[in-house]
Ligand SMILES: NC(=O)c1ccc[n+]([C@@H]2O[C@H](COP(=O)([O-])OP(=O)(O)OC[C@H]3O[C@@H](n4cnc5c(N)ncnc54)[C@H](O)[C@@H]3O)[C@@H](O)[C@H]2O)c1
């Protein structure tokens with residue numbers, strides 16, 4: 244067992260800790276030298292996952308060459324950096340993509356980016372309702388593991404499953420990725436409703452009408468409805484739209500309280516992927532003639548294109564239609 248994790252933010256660190264929870268050795272690649280030394284010397288990652296003691300069998304490195312002897316790599320960097328990171332990896336290793344987003348510029352899903360960057364690597368996607376700090380504490384979690392190759396999916400599922408960390412396999416890679424990317428944008432919308440004091444009815448409406456948008460877009464891109472209504476779609480949507488533990492929900496809450504997007508996004512250390520995915524998703528949806536009014540509203544707020552009241556009024560004034 245020689246797993247490696249690329250990216251030592253909250254989620255990469257939590258996954259490394261989960262994989263190491265039964266004594267396995269796991270190597271974690273971190274961008275920041277301070278994270279490398281904190282993991283190796285103190286078995287902590289105070290920068291991204293504070294107050295979680297890490298297993299001494301997790302070691303960290305800042306040198307990608309140290310990953311060449313791994314037999315499985317989990318890629319856990321922000322989506323917009325995935326192409327650069329994956330291009331710099333040793334060639335041919337199986338990759339499990341854990342980032343949630345769509346690449347700006349190309350409009351590609353993470354698996355499509357990874358296939359371009361490492362054409363010889365088998366690819367899987369791990370995505371679902373997983374707050375990092377809960378997973379790192381060993382709280383019960385279920386997650387989708389999607390691979391086009393069913394045998395590979397079963398093999399990776401067996402490698403990453405732990406008593407309280409339960410992967411469900413799927414061959415719908417596109418569906419798993421679209422759920423994870425779109426839910427981040429919808430979580431911003433739900434955060435806005437919270438910040439603006441619009442109430443819990445509004446939140447439930449945004450979750451279910453947002454899910455209709457996710458489904459329309461997913462089906463247009465070849466996703467299956469059972470994937471979109473599973474852990475990586477509806478499951479993650481419900482989690483992320485329900486709590487300020489979500490960075491996307493918190494960002495939206497700030498917008499709903501009237502704070503400018505530029506101020507909320509400036510100098511963030513942690514990533515709110517929905518802010519990057521929203522404009523790319525809007526373009527992809529328009530190109531596919533898929534209506535995504537909640538996504539359009541989030542973009543308008545992120546771009547300061549209209550005042551909050553006008554954005555809410557425009558959503559409420561849309562023509563009445565069958566559900
Ligand atoms: N945190 C969670 O609970 C969670 C759960 C599931 C999936 N994810 C996804 O995992 C991915 C990583 O999120 P996270 O929460 O671990 O990150 P984070 O917000 O905790 O940390 C930011 C990460 O970005 C990295 N980074 C910053 N600049 C970079 C650069 N130029 N190149 C490469 N990396 C850079 C940092 O080193 C750090 O690893 C995201 O796509 C996120 O949606 C997160």
Ligand SMILES: O=P(O)(O)OC[C@H](O)CO
Nearest residue numbers: 371372373374489490491
């Ligand atoms: O904190 P968020 O909004 O990035 O959400 C974290 C995970 O994606 C939840 O599954």
